[in-house]
Amino acid sequence: MALAPLGIQAPETATEHRRYADFFRRNGLSRETVMRAVGLTHQRSNVYFHDLLGALQETGRFRAACGAGCAYCCNTMVSLLPPEAFYLAAHVETAFAPEDSRALIARILDHDSRHRGKSGGQRFVERAACPMLDPETKFCRVHAARPLTCRAMHSGSLTACRKAWDERNAYIPAPSHRSFFEHTQVCYNAIGYTLEDLGLEMAPLEMNAALATIWTQERAFERWLAGERVFGLTATSEIASSDAPPPN
Numbered sequence: 001m002a003l004a005p006l007g008i009q010a011p012e013t014a015t016e017h018r019r020y021a022d023f024f025r026r027n028g029l030s031r032e033t034v035m036r037a038v039g040l041t042h043q044r045s046n047v048y049f050h051d052l053l054g055a056l057q058e059t060g061r062f063r064a065a066c067g068a069g070c071a072y073c074c075n076t077m078v079s080l081l082p083p084e085a086f087y088l089a090a091h092v093e094t095a096f097a098p099e100d101s102r103a104l105i106a107r108i109l110d111h112d113s114r115h116r117g118k119s120g121g122q123r124f125v126e127r128a129a130c131p132m133l134d135p136e137t138k139f140c141r142v143h144a145a146r147p148l149t150c151r152a153m154h155s156g157s158l159t160a161c162r163k164a165w166d167e168r169n170a171y172i173p174a175p176s177h178r179s180f181f182e183h184t185q186v187c188y189n190a191i192g193y194t195l196e197d198l199g200l201e202m203a204p205l206e207m208n209a210a211l212a213t214i215w216t217q218e219r220a221f222e223r224w225l226a227g228e229r230v231f232g233l234t235a236t237s238e239i240a241s242s243d244a245p246p247p248n
């Protein structure tokens, strides 16, 4: 039996690509427009996920088991595009009191020095919690600026997440719904293709390595905007291929 339509319009890559290309054609390529594009993408993603969750729940197809303070999925590798990395770096630099901001940057740099190159599976097995996660409250300290990858995470089973965590087994899958990931992929493709067409370095990067690059290089944003290969990091798609073996 065919499932009833959800009644919400899913974005698709060609249309979104045109939309981003038009945005940069009209407004130019600058720090301000890149930041605005990422901010608008996050806002649109919030609205879409809100509507999608409501529609999935109403039709009985999916109910999110995620809740505030549950952070099992914050112990893995997070992938993001360079514009998101600059957006997140700016948030960490400006959204906190100066001493808190400095402490968080130090924590991220330390985390990167200990975990650079590790796959998501390895990080999960080692319980390498994201340095942006508050260790006491288990809240994301950069919630408003978190990457699209984090926004896409919706588990349909707390039991599955807990089992994977207890057994340190990244291969126990938590049920989710493909629409969350399809939407995220469309956003990635659209903004990625647009900025790549404009000559900018554009590959999915591991979040902490990308932030560390931004904070340890001179004028990283200006050089990236001028078309320099600033990151030169291994794309996360390559890292993921060396995943941790499943336990016996």
Ligand code: SF4
Residues within 6 Å of the ligand: 073, 074, 075, 078, 130, 131, 132, 133, 134, 139, 140, 141, 142, 143, 146, 147, 150
């Ligand atoms: S950025 Fe926030 S949501 Fe994403 S993994 Fe880190 S703590 Fe979790």
